Amino acid sequence: MASTVPSIERAARGVTSAPVLDFLRRPKRLLIGGKWVTAKSGKTFETINPANEEVLALVPEGDKADVDEAVKTARKAYEYGKWPTINPHQRAKYLLTIADLIEKHVDELAILETLNNGMAISLARGFTLMAADTFRYYAGWATKIYGETNPSDPSMFNYTLREPVGVCGQIIPWNGPIAMLAWKIAPALACGNVSILKPAEQTPLTALRIGELIMEADLPEGVVNIVTGYGETAGAAIASHPDIDKVAFTGSTEVGKLILQASSGNLKRVSLELGGKSPNIVFPDADLEDAVPTSLMGFCMLSGQVCCAGTRVFVQSDFHDRFVDHLTHYASKVKAGDPLDASTMVGPLVSKEQFNRVNGYIGTGKNEGAKTAIGGQVRTGKGFFVDPTIFTDVKNSMKIAREEIFGPVAAVIPFKDENDAVFQGNDTTYGLAAAVWTRDVSRAFRVARAIKAGTVWVNCYNNIDPISPFGGYKQSGIGRELGKHSLDLYTQIKSVYVKL
Ligand code: NAP
Numbered sequence: 293m294a295s296t297v298p299s300i301e302r303a304a305r306g307v308t309s310a311p312v313l314d315f316l317r318r319p320k321r322l323l324i325g326g327k328w329v330t331a332k333s334g335k336t337f338e339t340i341n342p343a344n345e346e347v348l349a350l351v352p353e354g355d356k357a358d359v360d361e362a363v364k365t366a367r368k369a370y371e372y373g374k375w376p377t378i379n380p381h382q383r384a385k386y387l388l389t390i391a392d393l394i395e396k397h398v399d400e401l402a403i404l405e406t407l408n409n410g411m412a413i414s415l416a417r418g419f420t421l422m423a424a425d426t427f428r429y430y431a432g433w434a435t436k437i438y439g440e441t442n443p444s445d446p447s448m449f450n451y452t453l454r455e456p457v458g459v460c461g462q463i464i465p466w467n468g469p470i471a472m473l474a475w476k477i478a479p480a481l482a483c484g485n486v487s488i489l490k491p492a493e494q495t496p497l498t499a500l501r502i503g504e505l506i507m508e509a510d511l512p513e514g515v516v517n518i519v520t521g522y523g524e525t526a527g528a529a530i531a532s533h534p535d536i537d538k539v540a541f542t543g544s545t546e547v548g549k550l551i552l553q554a555s556s557g558n559l560k561r562v563s564l565e566l567g568g569k570s571p572n573i574v575f576p577d578a579d580l581e582d583a584v585p586t587s588l589m590g591f592c593m594l595s596g597q598v599c600c601a602g603t604r605v606f607v608q609s610d611f612h613d614r615f616v617d618h619l620t621h622y623a624s625k626v627k628a629g630d631p632l633d634a635s636t637m638v639g640p641l642v643s644k645e646q647f648n649r650v651n652g653y654i655g656t657g658k659n660e661g662a663k664t665a666i667g668g669q670v671r672t673g674k675g676f677f678v679d680p681t682i683f684t685d686v687k688n689s690m691k692i693a694r695e696e697i698f699g700p701v702a703a704v705i706p707f708k709d710e711n712d713a714v715f716q717g718n719d720t721t722y723g724l725a726a727a728v729w730t731r732d733v734s735r736a737f738r739v740a741r742a743i744k745a746g747t748v749w750v751n752c753y754n755n756i757d758p759i760s761p762f763g764g765y766k767q768s769g770i771g772r773e774l775g776k777h778s779l780d781l782y783t784q785i786k787s788v789y790v791k792l
Pocket residue numbers: 463464465466467490491492493494521522523524526527528529531542543544545547548550551565566567568598599646649696697698
């Protein structure tokens with residue numbers, strides 16, 4: 293692609309934060325072995341502001357050669373460096389320092405995230421603070437990674453050690469760049485691993501800025517490496533690399549399957565956090581004042597570019613029309629627009645590609661015979677904006693009810709009774725999340741148990757906290773991140789027999 297010289301004045305119009313402007317002006321480099329370097333090929337690519345389509349920065353296009361270099365330095369840091377074997381209190385201190393630095397720079401990081409991703413600034417702030425909390429949470433675990441003593445024959449003593457896995461390749465998507473970075477790097481480091489992170493091509497900037505903060509925290513060189521570049525080259529090189537021990541991926545189910553195939557060469561450990569088509573089930577006894585706006589943000593937060601978005605809204609038939617009226621009313625009041633404006637709820641989609649994809653699905657919905665209660669028009673002008681769109685007259689078998697759209701688009705589908713709600717809710721290849729709205733406690737517990745999904749929300753939506761596992765049933769993934777479950781992803785168990 294021919295590179296345009298970025299005009300920061302145009303791309304970051306309205307931004308006055310000196311640290312953000314300074315960062316944008318600095319040349320972007322890869323972080324390899326504690327040094328900032330250009331891609332070996334010398335190539336760069338443009339990263340844009342999706343709210344105005346202007347080029348924010350040129351970013352190094354790392355590829356296989358750069359991944360090879362990062363693996364060499366990470367391997368050295370792992371085998372000969374102090375990181376895997378330092379006193380756990382010290383490791384915790386490093387993670388706490390990173391958390392403090394992220395929090396100290398929350399305004400700057402949030403603006404940068406919004407500029408590059410398009411998410412509402414209030415959300416970007418929330419994600420950044422969650423990232424700091426994630427580093428703090430895993431700092432706590434660094435000193436609590438226990439083995440066990442087993443009831444062996446008295447002539448023997450048997451115990452287990454939980455040891456790091458080694459060099460971890462971590463490939464993240466564009467929809468929550470700072471949060472995804474933290475979910476990957478924090479537990480990997482807490483367990484004594486070293487990391488090679490590949491941010492998404494659309495949103496590399498905050499990872500590079502946090503890379504600077506990680507250097508400021510004085511982490512030993514080679515422990516965290518950041519290679520910006522494309523999935524098909526840099527990402528694929530990580531997934532298939534013979535000297536990477538583990539790959540952690542968040543993104544589409546389609547690419548997740550490629551990662552799994554590519555990992556088989558050296559049987560790397562793989563964890564996958566993939567897509568979803570989550571059912572949000574509303575019974576007539578729900579608290580409508582809460583259920584309606586929360587269900588709306590369940591598929592509009594981050595313009596619906598959320599893996600656990602509640603995009604299939606199931607409503608009991610006799611109360612369907614009333615619910616749709618309320619939902620449409622709230623949707624008409626959603627403040628969509630400039631994501632840097634503190635009162636904006638919904639910003640643009642991340643890219644032209646996503647804009648075309650989401651509008652394509654909206655067209656498909658209409659062709660399938662679904663009706664739009666609100667939205668559904670293709671917006672013109674600068675920026676990749678899509679209005680909240682609610683489809684009715686949807687059957688769970690339609691394409692718009694089966695495939696991940698990744699935009700602020702929901703299908704409202706009627707159900708007869710509790711069994712039907714659970715049956716339709718589970719009738720999907722995905723199983724990332726679900727919600728149930730009811731005041732009937734027994735029903736809430738029954739449905740929560742019957743739904744096949746990794747997270748179930750009762751009378752709430754999109755609540756995520758690093759204390760609790762997150763991940764998918766069925767084709768929504770393999771393994772669980774967050775909580776103590778990330779320790780399973782980033783440690784391996786050794787059993788030691790001692791003859792007495
Ligand atoms: P994607 O391709 O799955 O991107 C996720 C990450 O994987 C990015 O860093 C990507 O690099 C990398 N990647 C792509 N191909 C790869 C390969 N062959 N080997 C290794 N890594 C590879 O997702 P997308 O293209 O950005 O979005 C497409 C659709 O995926 C969306 O519309 C949405 O439905 C879904 N999606 C889901 C999530 C989620 O959290 N579940 C997140 C993002 C997207 P590049 O940035 O260069 O592609």
